[in-house]
Amino acid sequence: MISIETDEYRFATKNKDFYLDVIQSLKETPKRLSSKYFYDKKGDGLFEAIMMSPDYYLTRCEMEIFTCQAKQIVERITGQNSDFELIELGPGNCAKSIHLLSALVNANVSFNYVPIDISENVISELQSFLPENAPDLQFNGLVGDYFDALAHHCLLPGARKVVMCLGGNIGNMTIAEANRFCKALRSYLQPGDQCIIGFDLVKHPAIIKQAYDDRDGLTREFNLNLLARINRELDADFKIDQFDHYCSYDPLTGSAKSYLVSLSEMSVNISGVSIPFEKDECIWTEISQKYSRDQIHQIAADNGFIHVVEFVDSKSWFMDALWTVV
Structure with missing residues (x-):
């Protein structure tokens, strides 16, 4: 169990769940990161650009x-x-x-x-x-997890x-x-x-795969922005240029998956917690089920x-x- 009562943990309460999710998920085998954390301000903008992509x-x-x-x-x-x-x-x-x-x-x-x-x-x-x-719409917006x-x-x-x-x-x-x-x-x-x-x-596999590996590299940038957010909000030191985006689609299961691939052996520090990476090790970041x-x-x-x-x-x-x- 990870304790947040440490000198290294210096974040506001709103980042506590983010911090715990990231540390616990990166200590799993295989490593994972939740796609819900894609959506900071830059991530929102990148996703809007993806939605306009001819491939998406x-x-x-x-x-x-x-x-x-x-x-x-x-x-x-x-x-x-x-x-x-x-x-x-x-x-x-x-x-x-x-x-x-x-x-x-x-x-x-x-x-x-x-x-x-x-x-x-x-x-x-x-x-x-x-x-x-x-203008005549009655609405009440709420911030938070759905449930x-x-x-x-x-x-x-x-x-x-x-x-x-x-x-x-x-x-x-x-x-x-x-x-x-x-x-x-x-x-x-x-x-x-x-x-x-x-x-x-479900449809032709090539059409699906192209949607998550667009010609303009927007999905790649969107995926890598998750590491930039962790760096900024959780005092981490991911070297963004040492990770790459990879996607796959399995037409038998209908699962399109996105990954971040470590290009070298390294250790990443996240607020005092060291996470080791092997060369070519993958972080699973997203599934897009058909x-x-x-x-x-x-x-x-x-x-x-x-x-x-x-x-x-x-x-x-x-x-x-x-x-x-x-």
């Missing part, structure tokens, strides 16, 4: 769904009782969900929007973006809930983790509540949901599934 198809596909099918989604989530809370987990810059929010506002639907994100920067920017782009924020958020008494989890959120989990996530999410919901969850569908339709239906059925309808782009590369709580 996910955003374009889901954007097509929300720009072309927002009216149909509104019809499915309002029903007879239109009073509800629309809770979005990981809204990012709201570029996709703003189309749904605008459609709801234009249809005079009574709802409250609750974006939840681990990045304080994301929520801060939405405080400016949303009033300018959806921590849900647990502490005082939901409107009796209000139906629609939870959105778009983009790569559930894709950044293994299949087992995705099932645990959906089971946990179900525990916060009541029968009749709904979820809109984005799934990247799903078949059958797998998506099964996850819903196994975790207390009914798979009601699916919205897909014109290439059938991406799906936003609408589930209702049993």
